[in-house]
Amino acid sequence: MRHRKKNARFDRTTSHRIAMFRNMVTSLLEYERITTTEAKARELRSVADKMITMGKKGTLAHRRRALGFVRSKGIVHKLFTSLAERYKERNGGYTRMFKLAFNRAGDSAPMAIIELVDRDLSAAPKRRVKKVEAEAAGA
Numbered sequence: 695m696r697h698r699k700k701n702a703r704f705d706r707t708t709s710h711r712i713a714m715f716r717n718m719v720t721s722l723l724e725y726e727r728i729t730t731t732e733a734k735a736r737e738l739r740s741v742a743d744k745m746i747t748m749g750k751k752g753t754l755a756h757r758r759r760a761l762g763f764v765r766s767k768g769i770v771h772k773l774f775t776s777l778a779e780r781y782k783e784r785n786g787g788y789t790r791m792f793k794l795a796f797n798r799a800g801d802s803a804p805m806a807i808i809e810l811v812d813r814d815l816s817a818a819p820k821r822r823v824k825k826v827e828a829e830a831a832g833a
Contacts, residue, residue, distance in 0.1 A: 702737055715741050720765045722789075723773055726817045727809035732793060735808040739789045742808075746781055746788045749773040780812060787811065 704711060714734075719741050721728050730738070745764065748756040752774055760770050781788055794805040 702733055704733070716763055716765055719745055719763070720769055722808065722810070723764065723769050723777070724766070724817070725819050726813040727807060729794070729805060729807050731798070732791075732804045732806040735791050735806040738808055739791065742789050742810075743786060745773060746777055747786075749778040750782060752778060776814075777810075784811070 704714075706714065715738065718728065718730065718734065718738050722738065722742050723745065745760060748760050757770065757774055760773060761767065764770050764773065788811055789808055790811050792807045792809075794807060796805065797803060798805055
């Protein structure tokens, strides 16, 4: 029986699932918007909201717990400074999820975008330009 077991398992071991969410929450806090499957986005919402709540509390114990989960010291610094300041008046609901109209090409999994509410547009990853395109633009 699955009583009181609310989290999805995604057909992964516990260590793999924890590592996956550590990577995903680190990327979400860094870029403030990522694309993933709907099921992973739904699970990621609770993890990301808990991290931002830790950032808002701002104690040393919370910073150490965040450093144990988030994979980058710089992202933890961002979490406890700019993100904590941005969401200090908001009581939860720091993320939003959009379902995409298309499915993933490989396995037809439904896709979604998960992003931080009131996100900073300058945090978006820079588009990589191929060498050929760069030479054509420069010529």
